[in-house]
Amino acid sequence: MTGAMAKHHYYRVFRQDGELSRHMPDTAICTRRTLAHFLAKYGMVYVKPNVGGRGEGVTRAWRAADGRILYVVEKGSPAVCRSADELWDRLGIAEGRRHVVQQGLDLAEYHGRKYDLRVMMVRDVRRRWQYCGMLAKTAGPGSIVTNIARGKGEVVPALEALAGSHGARAPRIAAEILRLARRCNRMFDRIRYEWQMGYDFAVDRDGKVWLIEANPGNPAHELFAKLPDKTWYRRIRRMVKAYRAAHGDDSSRRAKAAAGGRPAVTGHGRPVKRMRGWPRRALRHEKKSSRGRKDLLQ
DSSP states (O other): OOSOOOHHHHHHHHTTSHHHHTTSOOEEEOOHHHHHHHHHHHSEEEEEESSOOTTTTOEEEEEOTTSOEEEEESBSSOEEESSHHHHHHHHTGGGSSOEEEEEOOOBOEETTEEEEEEEEEEEOTTSOEEEEEEEEEEOOTTBSOOOHHHHOOOEEEHHHHHHHHHGGGHHHHHHHHHHHHHHHHHHHTTTOOOSEEEEEEEEBTTOOEEEEEEEESOOOTHHHHTSSSOHHHHHHHHHHHHHHHHHOOGGGTTOOOOGGGOOOBOTTSOBOOOOTTTTHHHHHHHHHHHHHOOOOOO
């Protein structure tokens, strides 16, 4: 993934939108204190590297009925420790790269496996965001992550997974996910220019939608090639080819226009360039298209 963005940075950006904030699990920089606090408050947490992806180094930890803490790093059988302090010491976070701790969620399951959903957005040649597909990624056997390469799970059509876990509510949930993804685009545009985005959402057992992660840069087109119906994959390929023919790889330049005329900042703290008339043109198009067009949900 190019242009990796710190998870806690995008969390703080998206939390500024009142609607998005209601769909985001509580997240903080992981310290000895915050790890103990989150375990006491939520009972289950995820600990993830602040920068990076593909499910690498993800830990799921939860408190058992007898007070002990069980945890799994990526996959396998749970290990046991007696306290949050001991878990902190075992994870060795203080000596490695920065991590975040995140509220654990009771995720929906498809055929007995937890899953999340990837939404793909690509800009057209006029630099307007276009929806390019949605799919579900299931966790593999014994895995706590839904990354297909790392967790050995599978890709299934989004509506199939949602119908398997939530029945007739599946189309409504899929539409809500798409609506939130569009809000994410508008918030992300305030801080950084990208022309491809992959958003990871999850749905809990009660049907509430949660925003888990943003994947800027080059968010795994090949996931859509694994679907039985290649319609979305072909659309992504066409959109990417057209954009690159018109503009090259804009993400390498981080060209960005800031709302209110102030220089925006990338995920790495560098100022980015303003493009005339943008993002106001793009925002007007987003509002118009969301009112006047019904997207096809897979």
